[in-house]
Every structure is written in structure tokens, then in C-alpha cells.
Amino acid sequence: xxxxxxxxxxxxxxxxxxxxxxxxxxxxxxxxxxxxxxxxxxxxxxxxxxxxxxxxxxxxxxxxxxxxxxxxxxxxxxxxxxxxxxxxxxxxxxxxxxxxxxxxxxxxxxxxxxxxxxxxxxxxxxxxxxxxx
Numbered sequence: 001x002x003x004x005x006x007x008x009x010x011x012x013x014x015x016x017x018x019x020x021x022x023x024x025x026x027x028x029x030x031x032x033x034x035x036x037x038x039x040x041x042x043x044x045x046x047x048x049x050x051x052x053x054x055x056x057x058x059x060x061x062x063x064x065x066x067x068x069x070x071x072x073x074x075x076x077x078x079x080x081x082x083x084x085x086x087x088x089x090x091x092x093x094x095x096x097x098x099x100x101x102x103x104x105x106x107x108x109x110x111x112x113x114x115x116x117x118x119x120x121x122x123x124x125x126x127x128x129x130x131x132x133x
Contacts, residue, residue, distance in 0.1 A: 029069055029094065029100065029113055030069050030070055030071040031068075031069060031132045031133060032066060032067075032068045032132065032133040033066065033067045033068075033069070033117075033118045033130035033131060033132050033133070034051075034062040034063065034065075034066050034130055034131060034133055035051050035060070035061070035062050035063070035064040035065045035066070035128070035129075035130055036050065036051055036062070036117065036129045036130055036131040037049060037050040037051065037060075037128075037129050038060070038122070038126045038127065038128050038129070039126055039127045039129075040125060040126030040127075041126075051064070058081075058082075061080075063078075063080050064079065064080060064081065065077070065078070065079050065080075065128065065130060066078045066079075066130070067102075067111075067118060067130055069092055069100075073091050073092060073093060074089065074090070074091055074092075075089070075090055075091060075092040075102055076088070076089050076090075077090075077102070077104070088104050088105070089104070090102060090103045090104030090105070091103045091104075095110070098112055098113050098114045099111070099112055099113075100113055116131060116132040117129055117130065117131050117132070118130045118132075
């Protein structure tokens with residue numbers, strides 16, 4: 001019973017620390033990150049598609065994907081494909097090192113933030129890089 005109580009108290013301390021760390025003001029991560037490039041594999045070859053490139057009739061522009069991290073711990077992810085825009089809102093929190101977790105409607109995704117860039121695996125389709133505006 002003591003181990004269980006200690007575990008839950010430790011867990012609560014970690015949760016409070018995580019939320020307190022996020023709420024402490026700007027950690028330097030807040031800002032707007034726009035699509036820079038995607039690294040993917042096509043027929044066994046690595047292909048890099050940068051903002052401004054066209055591939056199979058599709059333009060990869062910087063507004064293709066955007067993540068806005070706000071200092072208050074909220075975030076917005078926007079995607080624009082073929083003139084159709086979609087956006088979702090949620091929250092974010094800083095994890096260990098340069099990893100942050102984005103939360104939206106019960107879903108979560110870990111991304112890496114380093115040198116003003118967010119990178120993440122886009123559902124196995126490629127590694128997406130967004131750069132801070």
C-alpha cells in the first residue's frame with residue numbers, strides 16, 4: 001500500500017512540475033512554425049520536397065502546414081491542401097530535452113524542437129520539418 005501511495009504522489013509531483021514548467025512563461029518554443037520541407041521515400045529513393053517545390057502536380061508551399069504554439073500552452077495546427085484549409089486546436093507541453101507533446105481531442109503526438117525547427121514523422125509518410133517564422 002505504501003508503494004502505491006508513493007507512486008501516486010510521485011506521479012502527481014511530475015504532473016504538477018510539467019504543467020508548472022509550461023506555464024512559467026515563454027520557454028523560447030512559442031511561435032509560428034511553417035512548412036519547410038518533407039523527407040520521404042519514393043521507389044526506394046529518398047526525396048526532399050521543399051516549400052515552393054512542385055511534385056506530381058502538387059505545390060508544396062509554406063502554408064501547407066503550420067503549427068502555432070502559444071505561451072499559454074495552447075496550440076493550433078493548420079493544413080492547406082488544394083485550396084482546402086483545415087485546422088485543429090489543442091494544447092502542448094514541453095517534455096524532456098527537445099521533445100514537446102501536442103494534444104488534440106484525446107490524441108497526442110510527440111515532436112522534436114531544435115534550432116527553431118519542429119520535426120516529426122507524419123504517419124509513416126515522411127519526416128516533416130517546420131521552421132519558426
